[in-house]
Structures are given as structure tokens and as C-alpha cells.
Amino acid sequence: MGFLSKLLGGNASEGKKAVESFLQGLMDGVGKQDSNASAGAQTAGKPEEDKTVFSSSVSDSPCGDSWGERMPDEPNQFNSGLSYPDYFEKIFREEFPSFECTKEFQKGGKRVVFFLRSAGKTALVAEILPQSSASKKLRENCHAQGTPYLRFYYDHEGWWNTRSYVVRRVREAMASR
Numbered sequence: 001m002g003f004l005s006k007l008l009g010g011n012a013s014e015g016k017k018a019v020e021s022f023l024q025g026l027m028d029g030v031g032k033q034d035s036n037a038s039a040g041a042q043t044a045g046k047p048e049e050d051k052t053v054f055s056s057s058v059s060d061s062p063c064g065d066s067w068g069e070r071m072p073d074e075p076n077q078f079n080s081g082l083s084y085p086d087y088f089e090k091i092f093r094e095e096f097p098s099f100e101c102t103k104e105f106q107k108g109g110k111r112v113v114f115f116l117r118s119a120g121k122t123a124l125v126a127e128i129l130p131q132s133s134a135s136k137k138l139r140e141n142c143h144a145q146g147t148p149y150l151r152f153y154y155d156h157e158g159w160w161n162t163r164s165y166v167v168r169r170v171r172e173a174m175a176s177r
Contacts, residue, residue, distance in 0.1 A: 077161040
């Protein structure tokens with residue numbers, strides 16, 4: 001007797017067993033999908049060890065130049081081969097060579113703050129931090145002093161921090177000064 005005949009016309013206990021078996025099969029499949037999905041993302045505590053990876057599969061969902069489910073076909077934080085502090089530092093040094101670039105690690109190395117300075121004045125403060133951070137003090141201090149401030153999250157799924165996006169935001173922030 002097949003599944004449907006057991007369910008519709010056969011013995012009630014056989015129908016119940018068939019339904020339970022079918023549902024268990026579905027649940028086993030869902031469990032495998034969940035474990036496969038979570039195996040693709042990893043994070044580490046130290047910036048130089050961070051190798052966070054997000055999905056690069058093709059999707060029909062909308063996306064922008066630095067966000068979406070599909071990794072953009074341009075240099076970004078996750079395909080650079082660099083840790084996130086090194087990735088941002090490389091961009092700041094290469095794209096803004098007339099500015100002195102310094103960095104400070106804060107909060108146990110999970111947050112890094114870059115300072116771009118020219119002629120002894122801070123032209124920009126860029127804070128790179130995890131999305132779970134609720135830090136506001138640095139942003140408020142910069143605002144009070146009239147210093148351009150930017151925030152980038154290094155672990156927000158779907159945000160790729162493409163090179164063009166980072167450069168554009170820095171230029172816009174410094175131009176609005």
C-alpha cells in the first residue's frame with residue numbers, strides 16, 4: 001500500500017505512521033539545509049583572523065553597489081584576501097595619499113578607528129565596527145567638533161564594503177565639511 005492509500009483508505013495506524021514518516025523526512029531535510037547554511041559564515045575575535053564569508057550565490061533580490069545577497073564583481077572587503085583593518089587601511093592610503101592615515105584598535109581589537117589628517121587637522125574619522133555595537137560616543141564627539149565621521153560595519157551580512165562605495169562615502173563626507 002502506498003502513502004496515499006494508507007492515508008486515505010487503509011488502516012488508521014498505518015496512515016498515522018506514514019504521515020509521521022513523511023513529516024520526519026521533511027524535518028530531516030530542513031535540518032540539513034540549516035546546518036549547511038550556517039557552515040558558510042564564520043567570524044573570529046581578532047581583526048587579523050576575521051575571515052567572515054557571506055553568500056555569493058546568484059539571487060533575484062534587489063542589490064546596490066555595495067549591498068545585496070550576491071557578491072559584487074568588484075573589489076570588496078570579502079574578496080580582497082585582507083583582514084578588514086588592512087582592507088580599509090589600503091583604501092585610505094591608496095585613494096587619499098595626501099592625508100596622513102593612522103589607526104587605533106579599540107574594544108579588544110573588534111573595533112578600529114582610522115584618522116585621516118592633513119596639516120595637523122583631522123579631516124575624517126572612520127570607525128569600522130561590528131554591527132552589534134551600540135557605540136555613539138565617538139560619533140557624537142566628532143559631530144560636536146565639526147569633524148566628518150563615517151561608520152562601516154565589517155560583519156553585516158549582505159554589505160560588501162566595495163572599494164567604490166568606501167571611496168565615495170569618504171569623498172562625500174570630506175566634501176561636506
